[in-house]
Amino acid sequence: MQTVKYPQKGQEYIEITKRATSNTSEITERVKTILQDVQQNGDAALKSFSEKFDKVQLETFQVSNNEIKEAIALVPEELKKAIQTAYQNIEKFHQQQVPTINVIETTIGVKCWRQNSAISNVGIYIPGGTAPLFSTVLMLAIPAKIAGCQNIVLCSPPNLEGKIHEAILYTANLCGVTQIYKVGGAQAVASLAYGTESIPKVDKIFGPGNQYVTIAKQLVNVAGTAIDMPAGPSEVLVIGDKNANADFIAADLLAQSEHGTDSQSIFVTDSEDKLKEVEIAILQQLELLPRKEITKKALENARLVLLNNLDECMDFSNFYAPEHLIIQTDNADELAQKVINAGSVFIGAYSPESAGDYASGTNHTLPTHGFATAYSGVSLDSFVKKITFQKLSKEGLKNIGETVEIMASYEALDAHKNSVTIRLNAKTNQD
């Protein structure tokens, strides 16, 4: 943890808010080789990668209905119930994002509107590892289902027994995922981007992952497959005032830090006492955590920042553009109105980030690494195209025809002009 008192805007802010970066050029070369291999050799490449990376021999990649049935039986009831409760809230929040069609008559006879059209084929990547990230399945598959995506394809690496964790399979089945494949890493991204004999090519790829997955997504994106957003380590910024509960704040900072050693937690306050209290509370709570080592290492990236007042705290936050912003101040509602850059905002003492990570209803796939300056988190919008439609009557075209003709003419696009003129001059009975 680094404590910084009254830093100056400019260079000092830049120094404090630096994110962890890593040299990726070596990994990039390795990922390129993997992508190429999958593109050229399809399933055969996947089989050899599975042996190499997952240490397991697979005959087929698709999870069978029987495997799903087995998984459903294995998930404890308390977890099923929790997942279902989260499902309902996430569905409720994302369902509200379905727009009503609003036809605008911009000029008499000129009707324009937008309509959502689902992205037909979407891919969801769920990392493997010790803990099953079934919450991310909820966050990606629920909006995909609401959008009406035809194929919702999930890839996740198999364990040493050639299986995907039962909680992931249970959740994927609950959410209407249409196909599930036991493929992980950059080779999963390659499969989704190019398609193989057994895995269908998709139009857009979603989901978190390690550096291999992240770089693979970036590379296939440049080559033409859409992705959810650029990714970086997870992060939180908490603003607290003198009346904030230091234990709550410490718990939130530690929750962020347990994600990985490159996670970043920042506490910003206008109260020097609170700065000290939070520091002490962090050290106390840390001792009780199972993931103490990861968390301790991540705390090296943590910052406790003292500023002159709460508006300055919010300016600092907007400069940092945090993935998660928690506001624990007496004037939290008012401060929340001043948020310019953030992924998701948690207002008040009883809104911990973990509520939004799992079950409040908002999406937890959010822009990191300062991308909150320009990117939104995942929402229903991420799974649709908003297509514009327009219908002009003959009268409508008459009303804007001259405008189009003049503008086209000054842009030296005479065929554009002519496509209006020919209609206005036509002696037809069409309308």
Add this chain to the structure above:
Amino acid sequence: MQTVKYPQKGQEYIEITKRATSNTSEITERVKTILQDVQQNGDAALKSFSEKFDKVQLETFQVSNNEIKEAIALVPEELKKAIQTAYQNIEKFHQQQVPTINVIETTIGVKCWRQNSAISNVGIYIPGGTAPLFSTVLMLAIPAKIAGCQNIVLCSPPNLEGKIHEAILYTANLCGVTQIYKVGGAQAVASLAYGTESIPKVDKIFGPGNQYVTIAKQLVNVAGTAIDMPAGPSEVLVIGDKNANADFIAADLLAQSEHGTDSQSIFVTDSEDKLKEVEIAILQQLELLPRKEITKKALENARLVLLNNLDECMDFSNFYAPEHLIIQTDNADELAQKVINAGSVFIGAYSPESAGDYASGTNHTLPTHGFATAYSGVSLDSFVKKITFQKLSKEGLKNIGETVEIMASYEALDAHKNSVTIRLNAKTNQD
């Protein structure tokens, strides 16, 4: 023009719908050098690029208020009036995209909502060349202004006299562009991405351009600056039935083809007679066009496709995913309901693409090259982040607390669990 009768789905569709691609590796290397030079040497690099590429020596890059005043005086009244009419329609359509805030109580005491926050700094690139693309200024600056972007920075290359065309300056001023710079090409993209002594760094870059600009946008995107969308040559697909007006269709196909030699126009019909009529009409109208040479060359990419029925025509269109789709059939409204992949759709005989290119109100910055399968055109959404907010009361946290605790526990994230537990157990008077 290539005529194809009754092609089969699968390989034949793939062949017919192939877009023009070009080998870009050589250009990519040149663009990388330009980006690096601007990043390292700022304005000095821009000055030397201006001498080299624009053949003009510039002392300063920013367009002065006096230059804007002069430009306003130079624009003919008829063009001003046309631009203003288009402005009103575009503003009306995009203004309607401002959402109302909708607070969802997903569970009692758990309130969640989304709120638009403008991207603070946006850059708009407008290409130079013989014709001034003031219409693109309208399409990008109007939604930026409605969104509330603080800095709307426009770059466009200077002509041999060191000026930007008066119609571009007039339109930029009308739309509330905050700064205008005489910089073009990849070096303009670099300036917007990294900032120089005189040009501010932006968060997102919009606008069309040649291959250098397109590749520069792609490269700065991978490095962290958001961009509007990947770009490719412009294209139209027209569906017409036996009652469609062949002259109108020919005019629309030619309008697309005059954009550039790599533009693509496709006509799909269920009527063999109409196929022939349209072909004849194209050849007749072509003779009268000033940009005949470009258009003729682009027509080499054109396809006239005969299919069995109109539903098959729509399937073909969805497979192609055209930037622009024009439906000139008796059942146009019905067919429009079946659009899955397209940028913008023009319904009926009196809705030429050029209406939407200029003045109907819809945006003309649209996904090309098949990206309409996963990307939307530019809209107000492109200039904002949709930030999620949540506020839980103590009761709200109690209602979903156990759900969060159980899920966090199964994901092995105990500090996440603890951030809820510590609040539920706290004996405070906060609520």
